[in-house]
Amino acid sequence: MSKAPEESSDLDGQIAFRTRKAEEIRERGGNPYANDFRVTHAIADVPRDVANLPNEPEIATDAPHYSVAGRLLQCNEKGKVAFLFLRGDRGEMIQLFVKIDYPAAFATLKDLQLGDIVGARGPMFKTRIGKAAMRTEELRLLTKAIRPLPGKLLGGQDVKDVESRYRQRYVDLISHPEVADVFRKRARLVSETRRFFDERGYVEVETRMLLQTNGGAAARPFTTHHNALDMDLFLRIATELDLKRLIVGGIDRVYEIGRIFRNEGMDRFHNPEFTSIEFYQAYATYEDLMVLTEQLFERLATVVCGSSEVVYQGQPVSLSAPFRRVTMRDAVRAALPDAPVDDPAGLCRHVTEKLHETLHADHAGTAMDYGHALTHLFEAHVESTLIQPTFIIEYPIEVSPLSRRNDRDPRFADRFELFIVGREFANAFSELNDPVDQRARFRSQVEAKAGGADETMDHDEDFCRALEHGMPPTAGEGIGIDRLAMLLTDQPSIRDVILFPQLRPEV
RNA sequence: GAGCCGGUAGCUCAGCCGGUAGAGCAGCGGCCUUUUAAGCCGUUGGUCCUGGGUUCGACCCCCAGCCGGCUCACCA
Numbered sequence A: 001m002s003k004a005p006e007e008s009s010d011l012d013g014q015i016a017f018r019t020r021k022a023e024e025i026r027e028r029g030g031n032p033y034a035n036d037f038r039v040t041h042a043i044a045d046v047p048r049d050v051a052n053l054p055n056e057p058e059i060a061t062d063a064p065h066y067s068v069a070g071r072l073l074q075c076n077e078k079g080k081v082a083f084l085f086l087r088g089d090r091g092e093m094i095q096l097f098v099k100i101d102y103p104a105a106f107a108t109l110k111d112l113q114l115g116d117i118v119g120a121r122g123p124m125f126k127t128r129i130g131k132a133a134m135r136t137e138e139l140r141l142l143t144k145a146i147r148p149l150p151g152k153l154l155g156g157q158d159v160k161d162v163e164s165r166y167r168q169r170y171v172d173l174i175s176h177p178e179v180a181d182v183f184r185k186r187a188r189l190v191s192e193t194r195r196f197f198d199e200r201g202y203v204e205v206e207t208r209m210l211l212q213t214n215g216g217a218a219a220r221p222f223t224t225h226h227n228a229l230d231m232d233l234f235l236r237i238a239t240e241l242d243l244k245r246l247i248v249g250g251i252d253r254v255y256e257i258g259r260i261f262r263n264e265g266m267d268r269f270h271n272p273e274f275t276s277i278e279f280y281q282a283y284a285t286y287e288d289l290m291v292l293t294e295q296l297f298e299r300l301a302t303v304v305c306g307s308s309e310v311v312y313q314g315q316p317v318s319l320s321a322p323f324r325r326v327t328m329r330d331a332v333r334a335a336l337p338d339a340p341v342d343d344p345a346g347l348c349r350h351v352t353e354k355l356h357e358t359l360h361a362d363h364a365g366t367a368m369d370y371g372h373a374l375t376h377l378f379e380a381h382v383e384s385t386l387i388q389p390t391f392i393i394e395y396p397i398e399v400s401p402l403s404r405r406n407d408r409d410p411r412f413a414d415r416f417e418l419f420i421v422g423r424e425f426a427n428a429f430s431e432l433n434d435p436v437d438q439r440a441r442f443r444s445q446v447e448a449k450a451g452g453a454d455e456t457m458d459h460d461e462d463f464c465r466a467l468e469h470g471m472p473p474t475a476g477e478g479i480g481i482d483r484l485a486m487l488l489t490d491q492p493s494i495r496d497v498i499l500f501p502q503l504r505p506e507v
Numbered sequence B: 001g002a003g004c005c006g007g008u009a010g011c012u013c014a015g016c017c018g019g020u021a022g023a024g025c026a027g028c029g030g031c032c033u034u035u036u037a038a039g040c041c042g043u044u045g046g047u048c049c050u051g052g053g054u055u056c057g058a059c060c061c062c063c064a065g066c067c068g069g070c071u072c073a074c075c076a
Helices: A012-029 A103-111 A164-167 A169-175 A177-199 A239-247 A285-307 A328-335 A344-357 A361-366 A368-382 A434-452 A460-468 A481-489
Strands: A066-078 A079-087 A094-097 A117-122 A125-126 A133-134 A140-141 A223-226 A230-236 A253-261 A273-282 A309-312 A317-318 A323-326 A389-396 A410-421 A425-432 A472-480
Touching: A066 A094, A079 A117, A094 A103, A094 A239, A103 A140, A117 A133, A140 A285, A140 A309, A169 A177, A177 A273, A177 A285, A239 A253, A239 A273, A239 A323, A239 A472, A253 A309, A273 A481, A285 A309, A285 A389, A285 A410, A285 A425, A285 A472, A285 A481, A309 A481, A323 A328, A328 A410, A328 A460, A368 A389, A389 A481, A425 A481, A434 A460, A472 A481
Parallel strands: A094 A133, A323 A389
Antiparallel strands: A066 A079, A066 A117, A079 A094, A117 A140, A125 A133, A223 A230, A253 A273, A273 A472, A309 A317, A389 A410, A410 A425, A425 A472
8 A cells, every 4th residue: 555645635635646546556567447357247237136145155166257347436444355336337236345365356455446447257145244245356447536536425425516416417427326317217208209209100300400590489599600601690499490391391290309599597497408399290280289299298207207197396297198178268267366368458457557566667568468468367377386287278379479370269379388387398389381471470570679579580581482382281399308307307407307507617 | 687595624514602613424544354324543634605894803794796506587
């Protein structure tokens, strides 16, 4: 063992100590970053059922040997014998028993420090206190960890500082194997979603992320610059318009799972880049999509959580189809019996007064139309109460610029949103496919922008041209994958389901 | 953007009424041939978030700022 270095206690000292250790190993002809150790078994696959394991003295000479590797998380040295714990990639642990009777392996102990990547080979047995362990006949340092792990290894304190957990996700994953489980579930969620749509004949596509025209949703975009073209480009805020172009082109069922970027605030539910799925189906209506959505959510819950009955932050949520369907007016009526839901002028006045009361003078100053008034009441008083899956239908046309107008009641759009645990999970509608109407709606967006509105679309002439070629009657839907992952993995923050969430710069 | 809470050793935290900083864990040295978050002996380690101010004296009180969390607002 090397002598005590003066500065071996603070972080820099520990790093220096470990660096020196690696140098020593190299000077002895060893390799602190060896790459010649062959693993035969994942740690998870090594038998550990003590009932079938012999005591150490009774290990058969032809007992199966296992070569495993993993991160060293604990080392109890007891004189001429030592117990080490390695953790494998699924969070499973294996206990290594190293004794002086295997001198090469035993000598390796003094090269090892917590956090190192270690390989071991030997047969399994049952220790005196009845735990599975490997009689380590070969012990190898595979990777020297120069930087010590913070906090919890085995038995230490959890690292609770969420900032450093998000910032240094690699450390988070080492210290908290359950974090990896969240992302495994997320992966299953995505792959099962693909399977769901593939089975139904949808074509998965990848459309552009760099756009010359901002559109498809109401949000502020990121801008970037293309040098060769010497022009600014937008990062997409939705996949909507390109997918509808493909519907025009005759791909009748199409979907895209991909990253979207919105240059807006960050909080527990918003990250500047996030993943959505949008899917479009020709000759379908938003009513067809409600059925499809029920099937999708029920299936995803069953596959990812093992049941369509899930729990989110202590609240039981049933994702068993069918989901409740309520019109926005009925939902507002139930929550606010006094609101004159069916009296447009009265409702506008009602909401305007309410806004004055709550000091939103800036909003109150603008003319409030019926659709915005109703939507305001819904968002303020109903949305957060919708715990069990609920389709809200009959959206006001004023807040649905891309939706098809209802044939029977022109005040409303053929649209729904799905709410669960008080939050929006899906937004779907029968698509507007009248190019003349679409041009008019782009025009009003452009006017709104000129009037100071931030989150508006640009006029997309090519999209209008596409619609002029004829887009079949189509229904489309968007679902936020991150929020769905939060629901199905029971995580309170979107940052818990995004591996590298956006953070302020490290100071 | 507003309000509340927080920032002290590598990690988790304590630190009274203002008197120049502590524990557990980890680290380092030593002992131990079956440990189980091992134990025992010894030991290193601090820009108390930053910058001002009050004070004989500030981790503590005041002001400003930075960072984080929560709530609200904004935002499909």
